[in-house]
Amino acid sequence: MIKPKQKRTLETRAKLIAQAKACIQEAGYEALRVEDVVAGAGVAKGTFFAHFRDKDALMEILIGAEMDALLDQAAAGAGPTDVEQIISRLHPLHSFVTCERYVFDLILRYSGAAAVAEIGPIAMTFGRYIELVTGWMPLGDYRKDVSADLLAEGVQAFAVQAMALQFCALHQTQRFDKRFARYLKAWLAPVS
Amino acid sequence: MIKPKQKRTLETRAKLIAQAKACIQEAGYEALRVEDVVAGAGVAKGTFFAHFRDKDALMEILIGAEMDALLDQAAAGAGPTDVEQIISRLHPLHSFVTCERYVFDLILRYSGAAAVAEIGPIAMTFGRYIELVTGWMPLGDYRKDVSADLLAEGVQAFAVQAMALQFCALHQTQRFDKRFARYLKAWLAPVS
Amino acid sequence: MIKPKQKRTLETRAKLIAQAKACIQEAGYEALRVEDVVAGAGVAKGTFFAHFRDKDALMEILIGAEMDALLDQAAAGAGPTDVEQIISRLHPLHSFVTCERYVFDLILRYSGAAAVAEIGPIAMTFGRYIELVTGWMPLGDYRKDVSADLLAEGVQAFAVQAMALQFCALHQTQRFDKRFARYLKAWLAPVS
Amino acid sequence: MIKPKQKRTLETRAKLIAQAKACIQEAGYEALRVEDVVAGAGVAKGTFFAHFRDKDALMEILIGAEMDALLDQAAAGAGPTDVEQIISRLHPLHSFVTCERYVFDLILRYSGAAAVAEIGPIAMTFGRYIELVTGWMPLGDYRKDVSADLLAEGVQAFAVQAMALQFCALHQTQRFDKRFARYLKAWLAPVS
DNA sequence: TATGAATGAGCGTTCATTCAT
DNA sequence: TATGAATGAACGCTCATTCAT
Numbered sequence: 169m170i171k172p173k174q175k176r177t178l179e180t181r182a183k184l185i186a187q188a189k190a191c192i193q194e195a196g197y198e199a200l201r202v203e204d205v206v207a208g209a210g211v212a213k214g215t216f217f218a219h220f221r222d223k224d225a226l227m228e229i230l231i232g233a234e235m236d237a238l239l240d241q242a243a244a245g246a247g248p249t250d251v252e253q254i255i256s257r258l259h260p261l262h263s264f265v266t267c268e269r270y271v272f273d274l275i276l277r278y279s280g281a282a283a284v285a286e287i288g289p290i291a292m293t294f295g296r297y298i299e300l301v302t303g304w305m306p307l308g309d310y311r312k313d314v315s316a317d318l319l320a321e322g323v324q325a326f327a328v329q330a331m332a333l334q335f336c337a338l339h340q341t342q343r344f345d346k347r348f349a350r351y352l353k354a355w356l357a358p359v360s
Numbered sequence: 361m362i363k364p365k366q367k368r369t370l371e372t373r374a375k376l377i378a379q380a381k382a383c384i385q386e387a388g389y390e391a392l393r394v395e396d397v398v399a400g401a402g403v404a405k406g407t408f409f410a411h412f413r414d415k416d417a418l419m420e421i422l423i424g425a426e427m428d429a430l431l432d433q434a435a436a437g438a439g440p441t442d443v444e445q446i447i448s449r450l451h452p453l454h455s456f457v458t459c460e461r462y463v464f465d466l467i468l469r470y471s472g473a474a475a476v477a478e479i480g481p482i483a484m485t486f487g488r489y490i491e492l493v494t495g496w497m498p499l500g501d502y503r504k505d506v507s508a509d510l511l512a513e514g515v516q517a518f519a520v521q522a523m524a525l526q527f528c529a530l531h532q533t534q535r536f537d538k539r540f541a542r543y544l545k546a547w548l549a550p551v552s
Numbered sequence: 553m554i555k556p557k558q559k560r561t562l563e564t565r566a567k568l569i570a571q572a573k574a575c576i577q578e579a580g581y582e583a584l585r586v587e588d589v590v591a592g593a594g595v596a597k598g599t600f601f602a603h604f605r606d607k608d609a610l611m612e613i614l615i616g617a618e619m620d621a622l623l624d625q626a627a628a629g630a631g632p633t634d635v636e637q638i639i640s641r642l643h644p645l646h647s648f649v650t651c652e653r654y655v656f657d658l659i660l661r662y663s664g665a666a667a668v669a670e671i672g673p674i675a676m677t678f679g680r681y682i683e684l685v686t687g688w689m690p691l692g693d694y695r696k697d698v699s700a701d702l703l704a705e706g707v708q709a710f711a712v713q714a715m716a717l718q719f720c721a722l723h724q725t726q727r728f729d730k731r732f733a734r735y736l737k738a739w740l741a742p743v744s
Numbered sequence: 745m746i747k748p749k750q751k752r753t754l755e756t757r758a759k760l761i762a763q764a765k766a767c768i769q770e771a772g773y774e775a776l777r778v779e780d781v782v783a784g785a786g787v788a789k790g791t792f793f794a795h796f797r798d799k800d801a802l803m804e805i806l807i808g809a810e811m812d813a814l815l816d817q818a819a820a821g822a823g824p825t826d827v828e829q830i831i832s833r834l835h836p837l838h839s840f841v842t843c844e845r846y847v848f849d850l851i852l853r854y855s856g857a858a859a860v861a862e863i864g865p866i867a868m869t870f871g872r873y874i875e876l877v878t879g880w881m882p883l884g885d886y887r888k889d890v891s892a893d894l895l896a897e898g899v900q901a902f903a904v905q906a907m908a909l910q911f912c913a914l915h916q917t918q919r920f921d922k923r924f925a926r927y928l929k930a931w932l933a934p935v936s
Numbered sequence: 937t938a939t940g941a942a943t944g945a946g947c948g949t950t951c952a953t954t955c956a957t
Numbered sequence: 958t959a960t961g962a963a964t965g966a967a968c969g970c971t972c973a974t975t976c977a978t
Contacts, residue, residue, distance in 0.1 A: 357551070665912060
């Protein structure tokens with residue numbers, strides 16, 4: 169516990185985040201403006217930068233929180249027992265990740281942190297994603313010759329591939345879920 | 361004949377590209393500034409945009425050319441017949457793609473073109489990558505239950521995953537080639 | 553002739569300077585805001601900084617121009633032949649220099665340039681001041697035992713001293729002109 | 745007894761001043777930051793302003809104290825009896841005043857106090873300077889036709905002029921002491 | 937084609953100072 | 958006295974891109 173933050177500090181931070189969410193609600197992530205956030209929150213610009221290193225730091229927090237909530241949702245209840253169920257469980261999350269090109273790019277950029285000290289909210293969710301899917305692996309009739317962990321990493325790799333192609337003109341005939349299903353069926357298929 | 365370019369035009373374009381390469385040589389891709397390129401090439405700023413739609417168009421050309429050369433290299437000779445060979449064949453390409461975080465992000469962003477009409481040099485290389493790897497699939501003892509094409513897409517997905525983790529502090533204990541090998545062995549392993 | 557500036561460049565610069573003068577007219581030098589200048593001139597902020605290194609650079613130009621005009625005025629006609637005439641000739645200039653504490657401080661700060669390359673409009677006027685006064689020295693019954701140049705430097709020193717005391721609560725009982733006269737009479741008095 | 749200060753109060757003040765001196769030692773006057781001072785002293789920012797009206801008040805105290813010490817030094821022993829001696833007596837003081845452009849500007853700004861009620865440490869030293877030099881006037885063979893007080897004001901004016909030119913690229917061929925000597929010889933020379 | 941001045945919109949910064957606790 | 962989060966109001970900057978010549 170480095171900083172047992174004061175009440176006022178927490179309130180201000182909450183105000184800023186709430187206002188940022190409101191702005192995003194209205195115009196999307198890409199259109200978020202620091203100026204609008206501070207104006208709406210009724211605080212000074214300097215205060216914003218006392219709370220967040222820069223705009224991207226706030227963005228990471230907001231997007232990370234959203235992804236965390238969607239991961240919570242995906243984790244709730246009994247685990248999925250086949251590929252279709254896995255896909256529909258992850259659907260809300262994948263849907264959010266691809267909601268805006270800007271969001272997808274930002275998530276990819278922050279998914280890997282440059283240094284351990286800098287591991288942010290988004291990088292965290294990538295870890296949670298793996299953990300979650302790893303936990304699902306014993307529940308279905310999937311291949312057992314490789315570790316659940318490796319299978320989960322593969323699921324993530326295919327999810328990213330499918331999402332990236334989502335933004336790709338060449339491949340839009342085939343929608344995300346269908347492509348993802350093809351990948352997963354091949355990847356998770358039990359071996360002999 | 362779309363562009364029966366004049367000699368001077370071609371010279372200017374060549375000067376710009378040469379200067380851009382020189383700038384990148386010195387300071388890397390991320391630090392490339394249009395201003396420096398035109399100054400070094402001895403032309404006006406406007407001229408730059410008469411030759412390239414925007415800065416990223418030049419970037420795509422430069423990076424695309426580099427990737428194409430590396431793909432040519434990977435395609436030369438007899439195809440690889442096992443996972444280790446595949447990996448070492450693709451090594452120079454993957455190495456280039458991960459030379460800078462900026463380059464990796466840019467490549468990913470352009471790997472899917474925004475519109476069919478705009479398929480650029482980088483998107484092209486992703487297609488070539490698939491084709492190349494697809495051609496390698498019959499050469500080794502890999503799974504035959506799914507199409508070579510799908511296998512190739514998987515190889516690409518795993519390459520991207522492994523490269524992304526390359527930039528991630530959390531996972532740097534395991535280097536790219538080793539992780540990629542683990543992925544490919546699981547992905548390409550023959551089924552019963 | 554390094555830059556035989558284009559017509560448009562000159563026009564933009566003139567617009568900016570004109571607008572700055574208008575702003576100062578209204579609210580004084582200290583209240584000048586870059587934002588108001590560019591808004592009034594109808595140009596982009598970036599343009600301002602393409603023309604002037606920073607706000608102070610514009611300030612130097614404006615104040616330097618004003619001082620130059622007042623020096624021209626002081627230089628016009630037959631030179632003053634006694635201390636009283638010198639003082640009244642320089643009065644408009646000294647009056648301007650002390651019009652605002654901000655202006656006085658800025659002039660002093662820029663009166664000496666750190667490097668030859670940085671000698672700006674204000675430093676120039678200090679040189680002109682010396683030259684002008686030097687030229688007046690043979691016209692009156694002043695001491696002849698030291699060079700006109702040295703006398704002029706003394707006049708400047710006493711002017712600065714008297715102006716500085718102008719801003720000083722302790723010494724405001726005696727106004728600038730009276731104090732300056734006392735100094736000059738002692739300084740310029742013929743020797744034996 | 746205006747301030748029968750408590751022990752802790754005095755200690756805090758001393759800590760702040762000590763830390764400020766340490767900061768200045770390291771990085772000079774201009775680089776002094778309230779933040780660094782309070783951090784080093786281990787107190788909160790607000791505490792600083794409970795002890796000093798503002799940052800400049802501390803600056804004035806520090807610089808004023810330094811100047812006072814140097815004036816004490818200049819005042820010690822028998823008074824100087826010629827121009828050379830005057831100059832060497834004042835040398836340490838002038839040297840300090842010109843140690844940084846920032847210091848020189850600040851001293852000039854505070855040499856005249858904004859209001860009688862606010863005469864600060866620096867303005868005080870200017871008064872002491874005049875008094876000190878006034879006391880030296882009868883000791884040498886200087887002009888007697890004007891008051892010692894006026895002569896002292898002139899000495900100060902010339903000192904300032906010489907110091908100002910010290911910072912000026914145009915005039916650095918001639919160093920401070922030499923220029924100051926030229927001025928004083930002319931100013932203090934006995935008349936007929 | 938070539939020119940290069942102008943654009944533009946927002947970000948991040950600055951840091952002494954205030955004020956509610 | 959002491960605390961430290963919050964203030965504030967511009968400034969300077971960025972730099973790819975446009976457009977009139």
